[in-house]
Amino acid sequence: MSTVIEVRDLTVAYRENPVLWDIDLDVGSGTLMAIVGPNGAGKTTLIKTILGLIKPAAGQIRILGQPYHKVATSVGYVPQRGSVDWDFPTSVLDVVLMGLYGRLGWIRRPGSMQRKEALAALEKVDMVDYSHQQISQLSGGQQQRVFLARALVQKAQVYFMDEPLQGVDATTEHAIIDLLQVLRSSGKTVVVVHHDLQTVSSYFDEVFLLNIRRISSGPVSEVFTDQNLKLTYGGRVAIIKEPTS
16 A cells, blocks of 8 residues: 655644643545544644645655645545634535636636536535525534535645544534545545544544654554543543444
8 A cells, every 4th residue: 555645753833832742643545534522732833834724844755646735636635613703604516616726727717617626526525406595694513514515626635634524413523424434435645633443443544643743653453542532632531342143
């Protein structure tokens, strides 16, 4: 398996206080990985730093063997829903079309072919019937589906998603996970900030346990252990594991 995401010796600090310290991370192609850790562990900071949105104090980052800015059109990003201004007056279809600007540039207007691509992405997340509705009129789960469609229309090789399952209903959660697993099966690499410890084993192939420092990383069956969870959460964790047949 080739390495798609490579992070070495990454340190990020705010006003001299370390938020991430000496992080190493490798993610291979065709991997569906969860980033797991307590509040304040640096999960969102890690993704934003990999994407060049935050400048690190030290370290090296490579995606597909290159700095992010050289492969940006091959990377999709779904931010936390709470970080988006949902009152911005735009339609569902226009939000998805924004995912094509990396290929089109900001000057060229999307044409009929791009509209078909956007509608096809909305179809995959069961939101095509809402294409002309204002994004602010949707429920939280529907808004999350639209942002997922915006990432899908990029036809990226690597996807980063920050809490895509936070605050969505069970139907939307299963629909999103099914889609992420389809992406993984088609050879895409998907990294997801995830908060629900109960579903890590059933949803993901690999897990990266983080609490400012890297605690452990690798296949869920090897890494997602009681011992590592205690190290990650400071001993304050209880998880009900699904019975194995």
